[in-house]
Amino acid sequence: MKTVVKSFKIRIYPNKTIQNSLHENFGYNRFVFNQLLGNNKLIFDVVVNNPRINPHNHRPSINRSATNNWLNYFKKTYSFLRDGESTSLQSTCDIYNDSFKRFFNKQNDYPCFKSKKNPVQSIRLKNNNNSIRFENNKLKLPKCGFVKYKDNRIIKGDILSATVKFENGRWFAVLNCKNVIVEPLPKTNLSVGIDIGLTDLVTFSNGEKRKPITRLAKIESQIAKHNKNLSRKIKGSKNWKKNVAKLHKLYNKVFNIRNDEYQKLSTEIVQFFDLIGLEKLQPKNMIRNRRLSHSISQIAWTRLVDMIKYKSEWYDKIFIQVDRFFPSSKLCSCCGWKYEDLTLAIRKWTCSECGTQHDRDINASINILNEAIRINKECTIG
Ligand SMILES: [Zn+2]
Numbered sequence: 001m002k003t004v005v006k007s008f009k010i011r012i013y014p015n016k017t018i019q020n021s022l023h024e025n026f027g028y029n030r031f032v033f034n035q036l037l038g039n040n041k042l043i044f045d046v047v048v049n050n051p052r053i054n055p056h057n058h059r060p061s062i063n064r065s066a067t068n069n070w071l072n073y074f075k076k077t078y079s080f081l082r083d084g085e086s087t088s089l090q091s092t093c094d095i096y097n098d099s100f101k102r103f104f105n106k107q108n109d110y111p112c113f114k115s116k117k118n119p120v121q122s123i124r125l126k127n128n129n130n131s132i133r134f135e136n137n138k139l140k141l142p143k144c145g146f147v148k149y150k151d152n153r154i155i156k157g158d159i160l161s162a163t164v165k166f167e168n169g170r171w172f173a174v175l176n177c178k179n180v181i182v183e184p185l186p187k188t189n190l191s192v193g194i195d196i197g198l199t200d201l202v203t204f205s206n207g208e209k210r211k212p213i214t215r216l217a218k219i220e221s222q223i224a225k226h227n228k229n230l231s232r233k234i235k236g237s238k239n240w241k242k243n244v245a246k247l248h249k250l251y252n253k254v255f256n257i258r259n260d261e262y263q264k265l266s267t268e269i270v271q272f273f274d275l276i277g278l279e280k281l282q283p284k285n286m287i288r289n290r291r292l293s294h295s296i297s298q299i300a301w302t303r304l305v306d307m308i309k310y311k312s313e314w315y316d317k318i319f320i321q322v323d324r325f326f327p328s329s330k331l332c333s334c335c336g337w338k339y340e341d342l343t344l345a346i347r348k349w350t351c352s353e354c355g356t357q358h359d360r361d362i363n364a365s366i367n368i369l370n371e372a373i374r375i376n377k378e379c380t381i382g
Contacts, residue, residue, distance in 0.1 A: 004314050005160075006180040010139075010151040012164075012171045018144045019171075022164060025143075026121040028084035029092045030114040035074055036067060036096050037113055062100045067093040085143045087126035091161070095124065117241075119248045122165040132159045132175075139173060149173065156181065168249050185315040191275035193369025195328070195361045196301050199347075202265070203361035205277075205369040213261050216254060223250050258300050266307035275318040277372025278305060279328060320372040332356060333366035 014022060040062070047053050048060065071093050075081045081089065099111040125132060131142040134155070138146040141162060157177030165172040193205035200209040226247050233240040269276060281302055305321075312319035322328065330342050337353035342360075350357050 002182050002184065002314065002316070003157075003179045004182055005176065005178045006157065006182075008151075008153065008155050008175045008177065010149050010153075010155075010173055010175065012139060012173045013148040013150070014144065014171055015147075018147060021144060022123070022166070022171075023121075024083070025085050025088055025123050026166070027116070028081055029088055029123050030116065030121075031078070032071065032074060032081070032084075032089055032092050033096055034113050036070055036093070037111060039070065040100075062097055064093070064097060067097055085123070085125060087128060087131075087142065088123040091124035091126060117244075119168045119245060120165065120252070122163050124161055124163045126161050127159045132162050141173070147173075168252055182314045185271055185317070187274055188272060190273050191277070191369060191373060192269070192273040193277040193365040193367065193372060194269070195279065195365040195368060196281070196304070197361055200361060203365045205362070205365040207362055209361070210265065213257060215257060219250055219254055219257075223247065223254070226250065258303075262300070262304045262307055266304060266311050269308055270311045270315050270317050273317065275320070275372065275376060276308060276312060277320050277322060277368045278308065279326070279368055280321045280324045281305060318376060320375050322368050322371045322375070326367075326371055328364040328367040328371070329360060331363075331367050332358065333363050333370065 071089060096111070099108065102108045103110055125142050131140070133140050135146065139149045140146050141164065155175060155177065157180035160176045160178055163174040165174065195203040197203065198212070201212045202210045226243055230240065230243045230247065233243060309319050327338060330339050332339070332351040332353060334356045335351060335354040337351055339349060342349065347360050348358065349360065
């Protein structure tokens with residue numbers, strides 16, 4: 001038996017009073033985040049990027065104690081912050097620090113100011129002294145009291161925090177729990193190599209293929225249409241705002257559909273296979289791809305791979321990522337001959353050495369499988 005950290009998203013139904021209090025707290029937390037960001041910009045503009053004051057271009061690190069000092073200062077200066085839920089303000093500081101950490105690691109863009117107009121608002125509440133708990137079929141949240149919720153799952157584990165989200169008019173709580181018990185899945189003695197792509201979302205080395213989610217195409221064309229409309233409207237006008245709201249709703253829909261599908265697919269993969277080989281994706285290069293639809297699917301792929309990765313860990317399966325320089329598409333999986341001139345357009349080819357006819361993706365996934373098995377052997381022997 002294994003225990004893991006796991007998140008559960010549940011729909012909640014706060015009453016009007018609680019809703020108002022939550023909206024107020026969204027505001028306090030936005031305020032703290034934006035103040036931190038504003039100060040940081042000021043410090044960089046006036047001090048750090050000024051060669052007279054900072055001749056050696058020293059970059060101050062953004063750390064927890066510095067942000068905490070700022071938070072204390074804000075609380076003293078802006079008395080309204082004292083009405084804010086204190087663990088959420090602390091969490092906002094952590095979120096701020098994390099976003100800079102990721103920025104310095106080149107994992108995301110420079111953090112931007114939080115806007116009241118964003119249809120998705122959230123705060124993270126920490127569970128101190130059992131302040132977040134289930135009781136009498138309700139969820140207790142600090143400062144809010146008891147909130148109705150709807151979810152059929154039995155959530156067993158220790159709640160670390162709850163992120164309360166307002167998403168396009170609906171309320172959710174994402175409970176981050178530790179010590180969630182997961183039972184290992186039965187062993188199947190089956191291994192698989194997986195090729196991820198556009199024509200088929202995944203191709204398994206056993207020849208099975210899965211098409212990309214077809215429902216998405218329709219929504220994506222709606223998004224394209226609304227984007228086009230948006231460019232014709234006056235920025236900030238009533239119609240422009242309506243259009244933006246519509247777009248946000250559609251983006252959200254796409255995210256949720258993908259998320260559901262990927263959750264199902266990744267669970268299925270770890271259920272069926274004991275050893276799973278995948279190619280390493282290179283997010284930064286991929287995003288540079290000129291065709292937007294491609295980049296979007298590629299960002300989504302990293303999410304799928306992450307899911308397979310953590311679920312393999314949960315359920316004691318072996319997850320191996322093959323180096324991206326490994327020529328999985330170009331090698332003949334039968335004899336090892338390398339087809340140097342293989343281009344992206346060639347979907348089927350015949351090996352000039354052994355005459356085997358290949359489906360490009362199936363051949364690639366078989367190569368990924370063989371390479372994963374080789375790496376796994378190396379790891380177990382070494
Ligand atoms: Zn061959």
